[in-house]
Amino acid sequence: MKRGEFLLGLxxxxxxxxxxxxxxxxAGEFAPSPWIALEPDGAVVLTLHRAEMGQGVHTxxxxxxxxxxxxxxxxxxxxxxxxxxxxxxQDTSGSxxxxxxxxxxxxxxxxxxxxxxxxxxxxxxxxxxxxxxxxGVVRHAASGRALRYTELLAxxxxxxxxxxxxxKPKARWNLIGRPHLRLDSRDKxxxxxxxxxxxxxxxxxxxxxERAPRLGAELRSCDAAAARAARGVxxxxxxxxxxxxxxxxxxxxxxxxxxxYWAAVKARRLLELAxxxxxxxxxxxxxxxxxxxxxxxxxxxxxxxxxDADAALRAAKRVVSATxxxxxxxxxxxxxQNATADVRADGCDVWVPTQNPLAVQEAAxxxxxxxxxxxxxxxxxxxxxxxxxxxxxxxxxxxxxSQRLGRPVKVVWSREDDFAHDVYRxxxxxxxxxxxxxxxxxxxxxxxxxxxxIRAQRGSLPLGAPDRLALRGATKTPYAFxxxxxxxHNGPLMPVRLGWWRGxxxxxxxxxxxxxLDEIAHAMGRDPYALRRELVRDDAVARNVLDRVAKLxxxxxxxxxxxxxxxxxxxxxxxxxxxxxxxxxxGEGGAIEVLRxxxxxxxxxxxxxxxxEAQVQGGIAFGLGAALRHEITIANGQVxxxxxxxxxxxxxxxxxxxxxxxxxxxxxxxxxxxPAVPPLAPALANAVFAATGKRLRTLPLRFTG
Amino acid sequence: xxxxxxxxxQVRDGLExxxxxxxxxxxxxELGLSGTKFGCGIAACGxxxxxxxxxxxxxxxxxxGAVGSAxxxxxxHLENDPLGRRVQDAWVAEDVPQCGxxxxxxxxxxxxxxxxxxxxxxxxxxxxMNGHVCRCGTYLRIRxxxxxxxxRA
Numbered sequence: 001m002k003r004g005e006f007l008l009g010l011x012x013x014x015x016x017x018x019x020x021x022x023x024x025x026x027a028g029e030f031a032p033s034p035w036i037a038l039e040p041d042g043a044v045v046l047t048l049h050r051a052e053m054g055q056g057v058h059t060x061x062x063x064x065x066x067x068x069x070x071x072x073x074x075x076x077x078x079x080x081x082x083x084x085x086x087x088x089x090q091d092t093s094g095s096x097x098x099x100x101x102x103x104x105x106x107x108x109x110x111x112x113x114x115x116x117x118x119x120x121x122x123x124x125x126x127x128x129x130x131x132x133x134x135x136g137v138v139r140h141a142a143s144g145r146a147l148r149y150t151e152l153l154a155x156x157x158x159x160x161x162x163x164x165x166x167x168k169p170k171a172r173w174n175l176i177g178r179p180h181l182r183l184d185s186r187d188k189x190x191x192x193x194x195x196x197x198x199x200x201x202x203x204x205x206x207x208x209x210e211r212a213p214r215l216g217a218e219l220r221s222c223d224a225a226a227a228r229a230a231r232g233v234x235x236x237x238x239x240x241x242x243x244x245x246x247x248x249x250x251x252x253x254x255x256x257x258x259x260x261y262w263a264a265v266k267a268r269r270l271l272e273l274a275x276x277x278x279x280x281x282x283x284x285x286x287x288x289x290x291x292x293x294x295x296x297x298x299x300x301x302x303x304x305x306x307x308d309a310d311a312a313l314r315a316a317k318r319v320v321s322a323t324x325x326x327x328x329x330x331x332x333x334x335x336x337q338n339a340t341a342d343v344r345a346d347g348c349d350v351w352v353p354t355q356n357p358l359a360v361q362e363a364a365x366x367x368x369x370x371x372x373x374x375x376x377x378x379x380x381x382x383x384x385x386x387x388x389x390x391x392x393x394x395x396x397x398x399x400x401x402s403q404r405l406g407r408p409v410k411v412v413w414s415r416e417d418d419f420a421h422d423v424y425r426x427x428x429x430x431x432x433x434x435x436x437x438x439x440x441x442x443x444x445x446x447x448x449x450x451x452x453x454i455r456a457q458r459g460s461l462p463l464g465a466p467d468r469l470a471l472r473g474a475t476k477t478p479y480a481f482x483x484x485x486x487x488x489h490n491g492p493l494m495p496v497r498l499g500w501w502r503g504x505x506x507x508x509x510x511x512x513x514x515x516x517l518d519e520i521a522h523a524m525g526r527d528p529y530a531l532r533r534e535l536v537r538d539d540a541v542a543r544n545v546l547d548r549v550a551k552l553x554x555x556x557x558x559x560x561x562x563x564x565x566x567x568x569x570x571x572x573x574x575x576x577x578x579x580x581x582x583x584x585x586x587g588e589g590g591a592i593e594v595l596r597x598x599x600x601x602x603x604x605x606x607x608x609x610x611x612x613e614a615q616v617q618g619g620i621a622f623g624l625g626a627a628l629r630h631e632i633t634i635a636n637g638q639v640x641x642x643x644x645x646x647x648x649x650x651x652x653x654x655x656x657x658x659x660x661x662x663x664x665x666x667x668x669x670x671x672x673x674x675p676a677v678p679p680l681a682p683a684l685a686n687a688v689f690a691a692t693g694k695r696l697r698t699l700p701l702r703f704t705g
Numbered sequence: 706x707x708x709x710x711x712x713x714x715q716v717r718d719g720l721e722x723x724x725x726x727x728x729x730x731x732x733x734x735e736l737g738l739s740g741t742k743f744g745c746g747i748a749a750c751g752x753x754x755x756x757x758x759x760x761x762x763x764x765x766x767x768x769x770g771a772v773g774s775a776x777x778x779x780x781x782h783l784e785n786d787p788l789g790r791r792v793q794d795a796w797v798a799e800d801v802p803q804c805g806x807x808x809x810x811x812x813x814x815x816x817x818x819x820x821x822x823x824x825x826x827x828x829x830x831x832x833x834m835n836g837h838v839c840r841c842g843t844y845l846r847i848r849x850x851x852x853x854x855x856x857r858a
Contacts, residue, residue: 054803054841185797188805189812191740191780198739206734231723260722262730334744334752334806334840383742383806384840415745610800614843618803621842644749644838652844653831 030153032115032160033108034086036065042136042150044069044076049087050097051355052080052184053385054618055673056611057097059182063607064102067175068109068168070133071149078183083357083377092355093390093500095671098607099574102669103167110165118159119152170666179610184381196353196380197412199340204408205234207401208264209253210271211421214637215495217278219252226270227256232263236271237404239397247363248458249393249497251421255401261412280495280637288634289325291492292429295450296323300489301466304475307483309435312444316435320523322516324432325698326508327631328494329425329501330647335383336418339398342408343367347374350399353382355389363392367399386622387500391423416642423499424632426451426470430512434520435483442520442535444483447474449509456490457498463491472505473678474513478542478571479535495637502622506570506678511699514568514682519695528567528686529555541602542569544663545577549600552661553581559691562586563595566686568679575670576603580620582683583656586691590703592628594656594684602663604670609662612672616660619676624650627681628700708769712736713782724770728762729753731769732779740780740809744838751837754810755779761817780809788854789816795854796847803841811837815851823858825851 031037037045046065052058058078066073081087089100113133120138121128124145132139139146149156170176187193212219224236237255254271258264313319341350341364348368352360354377361377368375382389394411402409413421428451437443453467461467466488468475474486501507521531529550536542546569550556555565562585569579578601585593599616606612629648633640641647685696694703709718710731720735727746732738732755741764744752748763755764756778783789792815802808811834818825818833825833830851839847 052804054805056803181797181800182802184805185800185802186793188802188808189780189793189796190784191738191809193805194739195742195806197743198733200734200737200739260726260730260734262723262726262734266723266725332840334742334750334804334838336743382804384804386840412743415747614800614803614846617845618842621844622840643747644745645747649750649838649840650842650844651835651838652848653835655842655844658845 028153030156032112032157035105035108036069036112038149038153040150040153042075044071045079046076047079047081049081049090050101051092051379051382051385051389053092053355053382053389055097055615056182056608058184059180060098060607060611061101061105062183063175063180064105065109067173068106069113071136073175073180073183075136076183080379080381082379083361090357091390092385093387095572095576095673095675096574098669099671102607106167107165110167111161114161114165115156115159116149116152118161119155120147122155122159123147176607177605177609180608181610193381195335195383196340196351197335197338197383199351199380199410201340201342201408204340204410205257205259205405206261206264207255207257207397207409207411208261208268208414209239209255209397209411209417210268210273211251211253211417213275214278214280215497216280217275219254220274220276222254223272224254226272227267230263230267230270232258232260233267234258235405237401239400247393247396249391249423251393253397255397257401257405257409265414278637283495283637284635285633288427288494289429292427292450293323295489296429296431296448300448300450300487301464303466303468303471303486303488305485307444309444309446309483309485312435312437312483313433313446315437316443317438318436318523320434320436320520322432322519322697324430324512324515326428326511327633327699328427328496329626329630330419330422330632330641331386331388331501332419332647332649333384333386333388336415337388337394337413338411339395340408340410341395341398341402343399343402349376349378350395351378351380352395353380353389354392354395355382355385356392359392360395363396364399367396367403386502387504388423390500415644419642419647420639423497425501425507426454426498427494428508430509432512432516434516436524440524442481442524445481446485446487447512448487448489449474450489452491452494452498454498454500457494463493466490470505471509472573473509473570476571476573477513478539478569478577480538481535495634496639503674503677506572506674507626510568510570510678511681514679515685515697518566518682518686518689527556532567532569542571542577545569545579545600545602548661548663549579549581549598552600552659553583553598555581559583562691564687564690564692566683566688566690568683568686570675570679572671572675575667576601576672576675578675578679580679580683582680582687584684584687584691586688592684592688592701594624596657596659598659598661599676600661600663601672601675602665603672603675604665604667606662607669612662613660615672616676617658619674620658620680621650621655623677623680624654626677626699627684631700710769710772710777711774712738712777713779720769722769725768727765728755728767728769728772728777729764732764738779738781742806742809744807750807751810751814752807754813754837756813756817759817759820761814780813783812783816786816788819791857792816792819792854795850799846799850799853801843801846801850803843807837807839811839811847815854818851819855819858824855
């Protein structure tokens with residue numbers, strides 16, 4: 001198998017090798033930008049620099065280019081870009097792929113088109129403005145002449161426009177905003193799609209790693225004699241701190257390297273290791289939450305304040321106060337973490353299903369000491385990301401092992417490794433206090449989050465200093481509270497690594513914001529929709545989304561006994577506003593059945609409506625697991641849930657009916673990868689309250705006793 | 706001892722693996738058939754589903770020594786089967802895959818389901834597909850794709 005084949009997310013043609021950062025343009029092609037190469041055979045090769053992990057961005061980004069370039073999408077082949085600064089930011093996170101790249105990619109397409117038009121116009125001695133383009137052909141209507149782009153490739157580079165190019169007005173769009181099937185589905189249903197785990201190299205060996213059982217535990221002794229003697233074992237390597245270049249996510253490990261994954265797994269069981277207890281030997285979830293709850297009740301550093309919340313609370317006729325708990329969550333990407341590295345004396349290739357290729361490139365530089373020109377970080381397809389693959393710990397393991405062994409090494413995490421050594425969504429306790437004044441109006445809200453932030457846990461922010469990133473969803477809400485204060489108790493350190501998880505910050509804070517607003521509404525004797533409607537009076541987008549979801553869901557209509565509707569809204573910082581109305585039925589024994597979710601969303605200009613619908617459906621499924629079932633618990637300093645038996649993902653029969661209503665919007669595009677997740681849990685909790693009168697404030701939502 | 710397997714209509718012999726090696730890793734690492742995915746290793750997610758003599762099996766828990774003369778069919782072979790092809794076409798038409806990692810197992814299972822029940826009820830579909838997980842949450846489109854494929858029988 002040729003190494004170049006791993007570049008191919010979607011197609012299989014040698015032409016794509018030219019798209020790698022290591023090679024220049026192929027003979028006869030026209031490559032006007034890092035992303036676009038027109039091939040002599042008519043193929044349009046797009047080398048895209050954002051990770052495809054299910055969000056459909058390879059298709060959406062291709063649509064943006066093809067719209068302006070006026071080529072048939074069927075002729076487009078997509079390749080995943082290797083790490084290279086020429087692409088700019090390659091970090092796929094924060095639901096921002098489209099918003100951050102739409103203009104650049106449309107401009108690249110329009111620039112390429114202008115060059116092709118210029119070449120045709122010169123050949124015909126006509127004005128470029130007299131030419132039109134469609135389907136990869138330039139036409140001059142007045143003379144009836146036409147040239148295919150493929151006939152212009154040799155000249156086009158000379159006609160690159162010197163100034164800016166105009167983008168197509170919306171009225172002339174053929175692709176943007178219209179539903180389009182994903183370009184990669186066929187490869188994903190035939191087994192042809194290549195994920196990180198599918199990388200195979202000649203002479204490659206496989207590594208399975210026994211990592212320290214607790215954060216901070218050190219290896220005391222290692223008897224690897226039996227493992228070394230096992231069939232297929234090539235080496236046993238201790239990875240200690242210096243080996244992993246002082247990476248903040250470093251976990252000491254003993255790697256068993258063998259000629260097959262299974263041989264490595266079996267030999268790993270023969271290791272006789274002794275680890276120190278480390279600083280978290282006695283840690284357990286009960287004590288962690290007890291500490292967070294007491295922290296949440298004491299004043300903490302202020303992140304944001306307007307109005308005099310304390311005065312309003314002193315003068316309040318009624319105070320509503322509630323505490324919400326969000327546990328650690330795992331990412332559980334279906335493709336376990338993995339990476340394949342080939343470190344040689346004169347160069348390094350590393351294949352990683354990563355959300356952040358430039359971070360992997362940096363790790364490769366640190367491990368090998370090689371210059372960037374000799375390192376290629378290849379991006380594969382990702383079998384899910386959800387933030388887990390923004391980190392690079394698994395890539396670092398492969399790089400270090402390949403360097404030690406002097407041959408290609410594939411590191412494969414088992415599912416148990418993946419659950420036990422995730423970078424978990426932080427656990428938080430959020431305490432909300434609201435003042436209702438003598439006129440029955442909401443006078444103030446104080447929102448306090450207790451829990452160490454990701455950055456503080458990793459040492460990049462001091463403990464105790466408030467971290468705005470951890471307060472997303474609380475600091476900026478669409479609600480015009482008369483007085484509002486947000487506080488953050490940033491600590492204590494957790495006994496596990498923490499990381500970015502779909503809807504960073506929002507997933508915990510929105511649960512508290514939207515549950516408490518429901519509680520406040522009921523305390524005021526107000527309808528939860530009507531109260532929100534009033535509080536978003538200054539925000540036309542949020543008002544519209546609320547009105548649409550209320551109407552579509554039949555808000556206020558009667559329901560059978562023990563059925564209820566719950567509403568929750570989220571406004572992401574980039575502009576997306578999304579609201580769910582959940583309809584649930586609660587059995588006499590407390591079983592929560594989710595019957596229907598109605599969602600309205602305004603995410604600005606939509607590129608591919610089919611993807612937006614898919615992201616909302618998928619976000620609801622993801623949110624259902626987190627809201628109703630999932631928690632990572634710690635006992636004796638170790639993660640208890642190690643596989644899908646203890647962390648049961650939703651299955652087909654768990655899915656409610658889903659109605660997705662997407663607002664037609666001319667605002668610039670904003671994100672859709674995350675926003676459906678955070679409001680799902682509070683919509684369900686609010687629906688459970690409507691059905692039963694019982695308020696559930698702890699995730700996952702459960703009736704106990 | 707070297708194993709001999711019947712995979713996708715071919716005999717593959719000389720497989721030097723331990724008898725307890727799961728079929729999954731023989732397919733992936735020895736035969737290069739990487740369409741069959743590793744998800745959990747305990748038959749809890751369905752990503753590794755293959756057909757053994759036509760019946761879906763979780764290749765992560767089937768030791769190669771237990772396969773014997775059974776005919777193994779993987780996702781790579783479905784295109785050669787009119788029903789498998791119809792299922793794949795329906796998946797594309799319903800725009801099912803997101804990350805796509807679970808979908809190999811899903812289409813193999815759906816093909817077996819439709820072979821047994823050409824016109825499955827929703828309950829039939831859920832019963833069978835509930836053995837599979839999709840972390841991206843594509844279930845509603847999977848169900849629609851199965852119904853589409855069944856409607857074209």
